[in-house]
Amino acid sequence: MPGGMVEARASEATNGGTEQVDVTVVGAGFAGLYLLHRLRKAGFNAIVLEEADDVGGTWYWNRYPGARCDIQTIDYSYTFDPELESAWRWSEKYATQPEILRYLGFVADRYDLRRDIRFDTKVTAATWDEGPQRWLLTTDNGAKVSCRHYIMATGCLSAPKPPEIDGVKDFKGEIYFTSRWPQKEVKLAGKRVVVIGTGSSAIQAIPLIAEQAAHLTVFQRTPNFALPAHNGPAPADRLALLEGDRAGYREQARWSLGGVPWPQQTVVSWQLSDTDRRERFEKAWAAGDLIYILTQLWADQAVDVDGNALLADLIREKIRSTVNDPETAAALTPHDHPFGAKRPCLDTNYYATYNRPNVTLVNLRQEPIKAITSSGITTDKRSFDVDVIVFATGFDAMTGAIMAVHEITGRGGRSLSDVWAHGPQTYLGLTVAGFPNLFMITGPGSPSVLSNMAVSIEQHADWVVDRLIAMREAGFTAIEATEAAQAGWARHMADCSMLTLHRLANTWYTGANVPGKARGVMPYTGGVGPYRSICNEVVSQGMLGFRLTGPNVPEQCNDGEIVRLQPDVRLVLNMLAEMKLPPLESFGSQGARDFVAQFNAARPAGRPVGEVVDGMLPGTDGPLPYRLYRPATPGPHPIVVYFRGGGWVFGDAQSDDPFCRDMCRRTGMIFVSVGYRHAPEHRFPTATEDGYAAARWIAEHGAELGGDSGPILVAGWSAGGNIAAVTCQLARDRGGPPIAGQLLLSPVTDCTFDRPSYNDNATGYFLTRSLMYWFWDLYCSPADRTDPRVSPLRGKLTGLPPAYVVTCEFDPLRDEGIAYADALAAAGVPVEQLQGRGHFHSSFTMVDVVITGVSGRAQMAEAMRRFAGLPEETGRRHEGVPPDRPREVDAAAS
Ligand code: NA7
DSSP states (O other): HHHHHHHHHHHHHHHEEEEEEEEEEHHHHOOOOOHHHHHHHTTTEEEEEEESSSSOOOHOOOOOEEEEEEEETSSSSSSSSSSHHHHHHOSSSOOHHHHHHHHHHHHHHHHHHHGGOOOOOOEEEEEEEEETTTTEEEESSSOOOEEEEEEEOOOOSOOOOOOOOOOOTGOOEEEEEGGGOOOOOOOOOOOOEEEEOOOOOHHHHHHHHHHBBBBEEEEEEEEEEEEOOSSSOOOHHHHHHHHHSSSHHHHHHHHSSSSSSOOOOOOOGSOOOHHHHHHHHHHHHHTTTTHHHHSSSSSSTTTHHHHHHHHHHHHHHHHHHHSSHHHHHHSSSSSOOOOOTTTTTEESSSSHHSSSSSSSETTTSSSSSEEEOOEEEEEEEEEEOOSSEEEOOOOOOTTTHHHTOEEEEGGGOBBBBHHHTSSSOOOOTTTTTOTTEESSSSOTTGGGGGGGHHHHHHHHHHHHHHHHHHHHHHHOOOEOOHHHHHHHHHHHHHHTTTTTSGGGGGGTTTTTTTTTOOSOOOOOOOOOHHHHHHHHHHHTTTTEEEEEEETEEEOOOOOOSOOOOOOHHHHHHHHHHHOOOOOOGGGGGHHHHHHHHHHHTTOOOOOHHHHHHHHEEEOOSSEEEEEEOOSSSSOBBBBEEEEEESSSSOOOOOTTHHHHHHHHHTTOEEEEEOOOTTTSOOOTTTHHHHHHHHHHHHHHTTTOOOOOOSEEEEEEEHHHHHHHHHHHHHHHHTTTTOOOEEEEESOHHHHOOSSHHHHHTSSSSSSOHHHHHHHHHHOOOOGGGSSSTTGGGSOOTTTTOOEEEEEEEEEETTTHHHHHHHHHHHHHHOEEEEEEEEEEETTTSSTTSSGGGGHHHHHHHHHHHTTTTTOOOOOOOOTTTTTSSSOOOOGBOO
16 A cells, blocks of 8 residues: 555654655645656655545545546646657546546556655644754654655645535535545435535536436526537547647647647637627537637637627527526526636536426525525525535635645744735745745646646646756755745736736636635736746746755845736737847838838737728828728717827828727727828928828817817827827917817937936837937937927926826836926826836737736726716726726736
């Protein structure tokens, strides 16, 4: 027996009753087994402590009927050893729990792991011992353990949640938990069975329990989305992909968003007809693949509530068409969360089970449970006599899986439970400041449950073991995350949580399923590949954010924040860097225009608005083109005169199309984008004079354009922000038109290049210092540059319309934008500033690419509505922020 073997070894290795090892791992599941294998190969003396009497972790405990994985098994496997991959063949697309358990036993035997696993052993306390710089562990079975490094491989869903229902102890029948299902056969035939809960575990178990029980009553609090698994052999196309290039397939999975190699969708829902969308949906429904349906339908399905609702509605239709009784169907239909924001389930016959005569659904939203009695369950409305109760009530997820194991006491006697009282604080989801040499595998703050766990586990285990090897080589004995790095990671996590819709659902991802638990999205929502690259960057930047110490070496601490950019900005900039583009200015002005036009053609199509009209208006020296965006709402509407970005050199009335469409929808105003003339063909002050002339004409012809009787507003981005600012000054000085407000987005406001942002952000953020020099040279001779018509900061600022000034942290133009806002305020102009933390020059105009720009645009739109005297917009569904929730707009702003 495994336990006996370890006992013999332990007694040899003990020292004064305490076993001395380099590394202790808790848990012999997927993570613990691989860790032990790698640690051993690296020459560490390592043991695993495991509460169960065998390997398997979550697959040891969750033996309930129907338990299977919900990621295709060919993906849910170890990949570290190609020989292991060819030595094992899965029998089904989604393996059952017994098969997965057999697989883990096979792995344990193949690498002879059991001899270093102490089974039937629960750690009761772990304390950091400052003197020897080691962890001291007490257990409920056998010697204490002293280790240099302590690794929690306890999974994410290992601490079952108590039932939280009065009277459980009084019940005289049988009670089972899906999470602790007995090894002996559970006989349900002829019995009246209740299942409480309708999460993944229940949804897998219910159809099988219904086949056995005399009667099954399901107590549902919240309906969940379930999709047919269509189980069977592994699909031929996926197998062919894997077998065609196994190494390539695995590598792609490691760099993908979810840990399974599927391409990223680029088509957005509004580009597809109803028929196209339904076709895509039916294909996904038939595929029986969670990751496929979560990612492959349209690009906005997981990031935008409207795009998501289109998909959720199609699933709801399926539920209605499967369940015969309309009242039961309605009760089973989820309405309180976006699809995917809560873990959807893969099922086999789940909805159809409710058509069986021996199955009843009780909707706890209509009749909550009052108590469990000796003979059954009483709700507000009735009593049920019951023989068996199955609790499928879930887990104290992620943090519970670590804290509930035992008390962990770190530096200075601080317990992890105290440090995490208000939510988990980690660096990379791997480490915690104040807890040296403690690592977590798939901990809160890492992709974990939002990824293919097998891929994430290998990445974590490799990263940790590689660090231990590097420390050993350098003579370091302790590693600890710094507070600054940890705080930075919390910020990055919060930024990432704006990328998806998980924040909008009450789930175990957010701690909402456990009464009193701190709320917040616990898994990392930035994706597996980006996360991997960040972990690698920590290393390549000299273990950024870690303090490393050792008895005979100087301390090393390269403190700092690993990600300061918004997560999607980081992806965009990395992608641009990989393209290794020559500097834009090297193309020449026409070449740059062509390049930008090509670049724009590849972006997601702008969102639909009521109407788009192209026209011409009279400029100072001839007609100028414009494009008008009209809202779908009944007019007349206020009019915004918009000036595009493009450094005075490129772009046209259509080049900021997605931004204009988005702002037209958000503000409910007409946007008229003006095609002012380009430099160097038309140098200063042409652009400005064109802008002013256009504003004047639009104001005078507002009614013809569908505008209301109020004054116009102006807006502009970058060089267009410069024109907007100058237009306001000219309108004041030249007798109109009246302007109700100005939106200046990363505007050029001054001709000097000596503010810090010009140096801090000189290169690497797309708009470079040298590109700005080039723009200036093409547009304006040095002698003219202090003219307020190009450097509005040098103009008179009193009496200007109220302003909303947006700047971006990683933008050479940041400081002149801030300076302009400050100067306006000093001149008595009402002004609001949005400083986009982690954003770059193009963040807010890259609509549907930089998702974290949404909240900034929502704030801009609100400001514009205030300027125009419109009421605050409450129907903000398109932002993913339900109207009754507090404003989340600060996530991207400082
Ligand atoms: P889940 O997904 O947390 O589901 C638990 C279910 O139990 C869920 O429907 C809960 O309703 C319900 N529940 C919890 N407590 C109660 C009480 N007190 N009364 C009534 N109903 C209750 O856990 P699972 O084990 O199904 O799945 C966990 C993960 O394992 C899964 O996502 C896969 O990744 C594998 P609620 O929604 O809270 O209203």
